[in-house]
Amino acid sequence: MLFEGKGLIFLGGKGGVGKTTLSASLAYLFAQRGEKVLLLSTDPAHSLRDIFGEEDIPPNISVLEIDTRRAVRKHINRVLNVVRASVNPDSYRRIEAMILSLEDTPGVEEAAILEELSKIVLESLDNFDRIVVDSAPTGHTLQMLRASIRIGPWIEELIKLREKGNRFREAASLGEETRDVTSSLKERRERFVRFSQLLTSPYTAFIPVLTPEKLPVEETKRLVASLEHMGLDIPLLIVNKVLPEEGSGEFFKKRKLQEEIYLREIRRYFGRFKLLFVPLRDKDVSGVEDVRELAQLIYNLSDGGYKG
Ligand SMILES: Nc1ncnc2c1ncn2[C@@H]1O[C@H](COP(=O)(O)OP(=O)(O)OP(=O)(O)O)[C@@H](O)[C@H]1O
Ligand SMILES: [Mg+2]
Known part of the structure; x- marks a missing residue:
């Protein structure tokens, strides 16, 4: 039942809560059921492959880590092409330097990743039963999702502006290049419209991952509010690294007491969602055996109620 009808x-x-580990485990769980799974990472600091250990990845899981720097360069080149076709060579030379310097500007990375992600996801829908996305830490991901929902109207404006300009450029026989740019803008507009419809459709689920600690709990409150505001579906929250019941010593007892405060807060604040509590293991999750174990645990925790 859990994840039923959820293909994306x-x-x-927040950083370090277990997004990558749990993405790999969920992918494994689906793959074990014979599904074809695409496991995608949008986090510039990738670690998906490290978790599995390269040669151990089960055959029906395809792992794809978006190369962020390459995506940024491609994105900047696309922007330059639009500008080159839109302004005179003098202005272009001035603007070019400015745009090239955008490489390290906040937001550019998210825009570039969005370009890649939207393309890959839309192209993969027919070829995979599930697409699991290991996202970058909260801020980046939210910025990217918001952009995907807003970018459509923005491109629309650009196309209108260009179409106005085109009449003059065609008169000056610059038509060819201009038409190319306009059609590529139209292709992007259609892609973003489709992608944002997909994000807000019942096919897509967003699963916040948190640990029972102050900052992750606070950050998850904001994350959930933003996701709901954007109209994304949240079928459950995963609370990871919960201390085991048994344990001894003053230190353990104190930690457990402290954790209890946050677990209560989580139950109180997120009570209307399904919550999955995953225990803290005595060692890291590393290698396909560990991923298999965690996948089994998630399956058991979801009461075997997981039927795809
Ligand atoms: N339930 C767990 N028990 C023990 N260790 C865990 C558990 N879940 C995750 N870990 C460990 O915690 C560390 C961080 O996990 P992971 O890399 O999955 O987090 P992340 O949210 O993807 O981090 P980042 O934001 O840096 O990408 C890893 O060393 C992982 O093995
Ligand atoms: Mg990660």
């Missing part, structure tokens, strides 16, 4: 699943949350 994002995992998001």
Whole structure:
């Protein structure tokens, strides 16, 4: 029942809470059921492959880590092409330097990743039963999702502006290049419209991951509010690294007491969502055996109620 009808699943949350580990485990769980799974990472600091250990990835899981720097360069080149076709060579030379310097500007990376992600996801829908996305930490991911929902109208404006300009440029026989740019803008507009419709459709799920600690809990409150505001579906929250019941010593007892405060807060604040509590293991999750174990645990925790 859990994840039923959910073909595109994002995992998001604060740094270090277990997004990558749980994405790999969910992918494994689906793959074990014979589904064809695409496991995608949009986090510039990738670690999906490290978790599995390269040669151990089960055959029906395809792992794809978006190369962020390459995506940024491609994105900047696309922007330059639009500008080159839109302004005179003198202005272009001035603007070019400015645009090239955007490489390290906040937001550019998210825009570039969005370009890649939207393309890959839309092209993969027919070829995979599930697409699991290991997202970058909260801020980046939200910025990217918001952009995907807003970018359509913005491109629309650009196209209108260009179409106005085109009449003059065609008169000056610059038509060819201009038409190319306009059609590529139209292709992007259609893609973003489709992508944002997909994000807000019941096919897509966003699963916030958090740990029972102050900052992750606070950040998840904001994350959930933003996701709901954008109209994304949240079928459950995963609370990871919950201390085991048994344990001894003053230190453990104190930690457990402290954790209890946040677990209560989580139950109180997120009570209307399904919550999955994943225990803290005594060692890291590393290698395909560990991923298999965690996948089994998630399956058991979801009461075997997981039927795809
Ligand atoms: N339930 C767990 N028990 C023990 N260790 C865990 C558990 N979940 C995750 N870990 C460990 O915690 C560390 C962080 O996990 P992971 O890399 O999945 O987090 P992340 O949210 O993807 O981090 P980042 O934001 O840096 O990408 C890893 O060393 C992982 O093995
Ligand atoms: Mg990660």
